[in-house]
């Protein structure tokens with residue numbers, strides 16, 4: 001699953017080698033201060049999937065500098081975003097540290113350590129300027145990993161003569177110009193082209209679908225790849241899923257119990273209006289977990305990326321709430337939009 005997981009340095013599909021060494025600041029001093037302040041005896045650590053293998057080393061470093069009687073616990077739950085806090089571990093520890101994502105909602109109990117990338121972004125921005133950007137106006141967005149370089153990128157574009165348009169999205173986003181795999185509100189700006197600086201092909205695809213009137217230029221500074229988002233193949237995949245669900249009678253409607261992925265109203269509305277729809281609650285939504293349900297199609301009200309990125313892996317069509325409405329004839333096919341998620345909890 002891609003979602004918000006760390007993709008940096010994941011070169012499996014690129015045939016390229018790493019251009020930069022990765023180094024992150026785990027902000028151990030901040031954690032030690034919090035332990036002292038709260039006289040904590042249990043510390044919970046949560047890493048995104050791509051950084052889990054570093055967990056034991058971070059725990060070792062912490063154990064060395066923390067008092068002997070402090071227990072360090074690493075979350076083994078899957079984690080793809082700040083929407084996905086291990087609430088079980090959080091309740092059972094005095095200090096809970098979430099690595100790799102910017103806060104979706106602040107809380108005294110949680111320390112968010114963003115782990116900004118140390119990758120140079122300006123060479124990618126220069127390539128975008130040389131090869132794809134035109135005109136005088138450009139929108140600028142990036143993911144949490146490169147947020148520490150946002151001002152640098154803005155100034156660089158301004159120095160190149162562009163008027164740079166940015167905005168802060170809704171309260172699911174921490175920073176101006178930040179996008180999530182489920183939220184592109186920061187790209188609602190007055191420019192015909194948007195420069196997306198970051199990795200992963202799904203983030204900018206969602207962005208391009210949300211803003212079909214804009215050219216979305218993708219500059220990936222980690223893998224040094226420059227492309228323009230093309231939604232056609234992606235749209236075909238979605239139309240395919242909707243078509244296959246048009247004959248469905250029994251729908252499994254998934255309500256995700258992860259703290260920042262629940263859209264109860266949308267799930268409830270579907271089952272209230274369809275006697276052949278069944279509400280299914282679960283945290284991690286995977287093909288294996290749904291295989292034994294005798295349904296003709298599923299509707300996912302949790303993380304939109306599960307539907308769009310992993311949809312083809314499920315044994316039955318997996319739809320977004322809007323795609324469900326299209327499949328049952330409540331909305332026309334050409335109304336299809338990217339499923340976005342707003343607000344927190």
Ligand code: SF4
Nearest residue numbers: 004081083181182303
């Ligand atoms: S719900 Fe949004 S923030 Fe959470 S994992 Fe999915 S795309 Fe990322």
